[in-house]
């Protein structure tokens with residue numbers, strides 16, 4: 160009787176795979192002819208993009224270009240949207256003349272808050288466009304290939320880089336993308352480190368604060384926020400690997416797809432699919448939110464507060480005041496405290512709520528108003544806190560569904576608040592030490 | 602001459618002779634087309650020296666050095 | 681009755697583009713990197729008055745799952761047993777792609793092979809004799825270029841046909857292996873409940889390959905010792 164060993168040797172599994180490939184070879188001998196075509200476009204591009212000396216610089220330039228593109232190119236769109244909104248706002252202003260409360264709702268709530276956030280959607284959309292470009296071109300897998308060694312030294316699998324790049328758009332699809340990461344430990348590490356990657360929703364906060372506090376250095380300030388997020392993500396992954404998910408990263412066995420030139424249609428479609436989520440959010444949440452936030456800011460236990468009141472006695476003020484003491488060492492007042500509470504729903508709400516608070520107080524030029532109340536060190540601490548603390552309700556939900564564990568979800572939330580506070584405090588201390596701790600300084 | 606897959610230099614072409622290593626990884630490597638008899642070309646190292654890019658069965662596959670060490674190849678058979 | 685159709689194939693071959701082409705209004709995300717789709721997604725289309733339920737699955741290289749997304753595909757194909765399996769093959773990378781085709785054929789289900797990315801294959805200098813391939817495999821093969829919507833009608837027609845056809849046989853392996861398979865099939869057929877759930881031939885092949893899950897299945901039966909004889 161013939162035995163498996165006699166036919167397939169000591170390693171029947173591999174031998175069987177070999178037989179299958181042999182069979183395929185036989186079939187293709189009959190069915191496939193290859194004519195030599197020389198170096199393909201993909202091969203030539205790889206010679207440059209994966210070059211020993213150019214590979215890493217090109218990678219860094221591409222990432223930098225992604226941010227530069229979304230921030231610089233969006234300027235025009237932001238101005239267009241702003242101008243349009245100002246026109247509409249003025250029209251409504253005249254329409255409602257006479258009714259004080261209605262004017263305040265529309266001017267401060269809808270236009271001061273909701274319309275205030277709309278122009279910031281432009282950089283978010285362009286960020287999506289840039290990511291769609293990288294994604295469709297075939298560069299993603301290369302980024303993982305280029306970065307693997309560096310990441311592995313920190314105990315992180317190179318493939319983790321793909322969800323990280325996606326996270327620059329939105330952490331939710333990014334956390335879902337961790338499913339293609341092999342090995343349960345590696346997958347958990349990828350999920351739990353992803354929220355620190357700065358998503359599009361944080362961008363409005365940076366754009367607003369960088370322009371108000373660091374004029375002339377907006378680009379570098381925003382870029383360093385992204386780098387900080389990336390660094391914290393990698394640090395978190397390293398920490399998890401060293402403590403809770405000990406072991407070696409899974410093997411790296413990855414196919415490199417060919418490069419494709421993304422068509423404009425495809426990329427725009429891609430951007431739209433992702434961006435539409437933000438538009439829907441803007442249409443419902445942010446709009447409703449504006450009304451609620453206006454109400455909370457214009458009313459207090461004492462009732463309607465009147466024109467240009469002291470908002471600190473409003474509901475918003477009281478709420479912000481509750482957590483303000485914790486943040487006092489960083490120079491946060493009740494306004495920033497309230498913004499942090501609301502921004503848990505979605506980070507861009509931080510901008511919306513600040514817009515409303517200042518508008519209700521009578522300030523239209525939010526940037527200037529901010530600079531009049533906070534020091535650059537506080538501004539930086541606030542940006543850092545927004546970057547690092549709890550991603551947003553939806554992302555927390557995704558962490559729950561992907562880890563299938565309340566324990567890890569809670570861990571993620573608590574850890575994020577601690578790390579946000581610690582790093583914000585360090586930044587505040589450092590910036591104060593170099594004289595940026597005074598209001599009006601920079 | 603028999604060597605490890607990880608020892609090939611850029612442009613070297615070889616034939617796989619043995620796939621060793623631990624169970625699941627070995628299986629995946631074989632599923633991806635690295636089986637005894639397969640012709641494999643080393644394309645390049647990643648800029649930091651690891652992983653390594655190969656061409657096998659007409660497509661590009663990247664493996665870490667540690668995975669490639671478990672694959673033995675013969676550099677003689679060059680058609 | 682609804683015909684259940686699964687789209688399966690290696691990662692990044694164009695499954696989601698084909699899904700979007702076939703299902704009206706579908707918007708599966710597409711991207712040029714392996715592992716884009718991580719969840720199965722269902723959609724419906726009608727063809728010649730008949731309703732089809734199409735499932736877009738995450739890409740996989742084999743049916744031995746290593747990641748959560750691949751497991752989704754394996755489980756779907758093995759447990760849900762769709763009426764027709766559409767195997768999307770990247771024509772510019774046929775050699776490795778056909779490996780999964782062989783694995784799928786071992787399951788003895790109705791298969792349609794879509795040779796996608798024919799444009800890329802051509803630019804790579806590949807000429808594929810589709811008819812010869814179909815007759816060698818014994819399953820219908822349709823050429824497609826998903827991004828240009830080329831071949832979609834033919835694909836729908838082939839799916840319709842396959843749903844009505846008897847299940848094709850698995851490919852025949854070299855006779856020494858076939859002997860082993862045959863021996864195991866005889867032993868396995870003694871356990872009726874085992875072989876109604878999975879094809880006996882497939883179980884035999886997986887046993888030879890020492891597939892963990894199948895080995896566990898066998899351990900629950902009384903066939904254990906007889907099978908071990910073949911391996912001793």
Ligand SMILES: Nc1nc2c(ncn2[C@@H]2O[C@H](COP(=O)(O)OP(=O)(O)OP(=O)(O)O)[C@@H](O)[C@H]2O)c(=O)[nH]1
Pocket residue numbers: 295419689690691692693694695696697698709710711712713714715716717718737738739740796797798799800824825826827828
């Ligand atoms: N040139 C060309 N490109 C194609 C064709 N079909 C798909 N593509 C491209 O191939 C890439 C992958 O397509 P997807 O549909 O996302 O592939 P998939 O099989 O669903 O991939 P996973 O979800 O990762 O398993 C995309 O960039 C598509 O635009 C084709 O026929 N020709």
Ligand SMILES: [Mg+2]
Pocket residue numbers: 695696697709710716717737738739
């Ligand atoms: Mg897909």
